[in-house]
Amino acid sequence: MKTVRPSAPQLEGLVPYDPKYLPARVMLSANENSQSLPPEVEERILAELKGFAFNRYPDPLANDLRDAIAARNGLKRGNVLLGNAGDELLFDFALAWGGPGRKLLNIVPTFSVYAANARLTGTEVVEVSRKADYSLDEQAILDRMAQGDIDQVVITTPNNPTGGIASREFIVNLLNASDALVMADEAYIEFAGESCVDLLAEHENLIILRTFSKAYSCAGVRLGYVLANESVITELVKVRQPYSVDAVSQVIGRAVVANLELFEPRIEAIKQQRDLMIQKLRQIPQVQDVYDSQANFILVRVPQADRVWELLYEAGILVRDFSRSRGLEGCLRLSVGLAEENQLLMDELARILSELR
């Protein structure tokens, strides 16, 4: 038998993204919505799937869904591009604005997918660190941008896994600092407040990423989109997979967008639970840090974080262990779930920490 020659050089030593997918009774590790779709939305989807043309290729650009999303955002079809969730669009962003000889500014710690995509596409990664409290070092970022050699930057607002937002004023300054393409990753914006979508009118170098996976209960569907000026969308269309958004996902997306108001009370409840959890976490004496969050998760620092993660898992609760990630030593990320799930997590965490030796 012949051996095989080595794979592409950029794959050497690369560790695939590991979402730490493990089944558990209480899943609070992936910032999913603990509730599935509202029954009315589910019924509409099931009705549309009866007698559905599964044999036909989907509309490649999902134009009906583009129109619906554009209308919701005061934009036109040409300002919207759908993808196989945010992850695919992040990869398209890396392909279209990165590549050999080009640079991504990565503001760390943040979502690890940006750096992984840069590596796969041969893009150089330039890092600027957040401050010790994980707030943005705005001046350091603007100074680095002003050097003019950065091609793309992602500003995650709210940031995953630290939870804080970027101010509108800072985003404007970032857009004005150079002609690099600035992605505002708004995966969690529904839990935070105002989007920067209105800035698209004045800034050709802005692109906004959104997903159906978090606030809209569709992590299992794989649907996301970007909002940008047409000149940017045109370039992304060149690199995207033509049929990446399947026909069933398009049906689901249209049903969700037609019923966004049904999600509002649920989003409100998650925000209330988050604020309550932050209060309760601050009352557990062994918890060293609880970071303010505008998202549906909370980053905490605890002693023996990896042991605490294990004991929570043994108690049937899965959270995300970041304690071995650079800049996040000792940290666990707790997704906000249903009231009873959160209560169980608080009780078990308090118990485990009080029994640690």
Ligand SMILES: *Cc1c(COP(=O)(O)O)cnc(C)c1O
């Ligand atoms: C979850 C997430 C995404 C996108 O997730 P998809 O499920 O691929 O849409 C993008 N950015 C951040 C920061 C996220 O946390």
